[in-house]
Amino acid sequence: AxxxxxxxxxxxxxxxxxxxxxxxxxxxxxxxxxxxxxxxxQGLQLLxxxxxxxxxxxxxxxxxxxxxxxxTSFHLTKPSAHMSDAAEYFCAAVNTGGFKTIFGAGTRLxxxx
Amino acid sequence: GAGVSQSxxxxxxxxxxxxxxxxxxxxxxxxxxxxxxxxxxxxxxxIYFQGNSAPDKSGLPSDRFSAERTGGSVSTLTIQRTQxxxxxxxxxxxxxxxxxxxTQYFGPGTRLLVL
Numbered sequence: 001a002x003x004x005x006x007x008x009x010x011x012x013x014x015x016x017x018x019x020x021x022x023x024x025x026x027x028x029x030x031x032x033x034x035x036x037x038x039x040x041x042q043g044l045q046l047l048x049x050x051x052x053x054x055x056x057x058x059x060x061x062x063x064x065x066x067x068x069x070x071x072t073s074f075h076l077t078k079p080s081a082h083m084s085d086a087a088e089y090f091c092a093a094v095n096t097g098g099f100k101t102i103f104g105a106g107t108r109l110x111x112x113x
Numbered sequence: 114g115a116g117v118s119q120s121x122x123x124x125x126x127x128x129x130x131x132x133x134x135x136x137x138x139x140x141x142x143x144x145x146x147x148x149x150x151x152x153x154x155x156x157x158x159x160i161y162f163q164g165n166s167a168p169d170k171s172g173l174p175s176d177r178f179s180a181e182r183t184g185g186s187v188s189t190l191t192i193q194r195t196q197x198x199x200x201x202x203x204x205x206x207x208x209x210x211x212x213x214x215x216t217q218y219f220g221p222g223t224r225l226l227v228l
Contacts, residue, residue, distance in 0.1 A: 043219035103156040
């Protein structure tokens, strides 16, 4: 069964520093991959998704993620963190031909001034 | 336009009581999903609807959980004889169609506390 692993339940960076949030999936057949962000007391919002084609996907708010089949990874990055990026981030996967979205446990990002 | 709305936003109930959680999807979205987010855990898929039918109910945790959708719009998640372990945030999402690549739009959730 598909599983999604996010390394690090909490990540802390300084404002202006690189943000790197890690995500790995388990299936041998690459799924469709998503990153969502959840701000306090709000619903999840899609940041970006990978379906087919270019492996480097650009999303909203300056985030991007790269799909690496050889590493079964879909890490999320942002070159320069902003205070407003503080939130919880979820990586998710959907197997091709399926509808069940499997979410990782989430990574809470803290941004220090 | 209006997003996904859920009601109530918070619900406190006593163990053994039944609760109903409501989800109002984005107008025109044919697919609707329910998830549960427990403290310190990720989101757990519960059920999805394509129109009024639910092809996959395997995510429902027990037979105390049921969901229905009428008129291809509003959905209700019902938990009977609530238990303390049912305490969680219940999230609803909708998408234009039920396809794997479709973006799901999430509501703010219903926070359920079972005492």
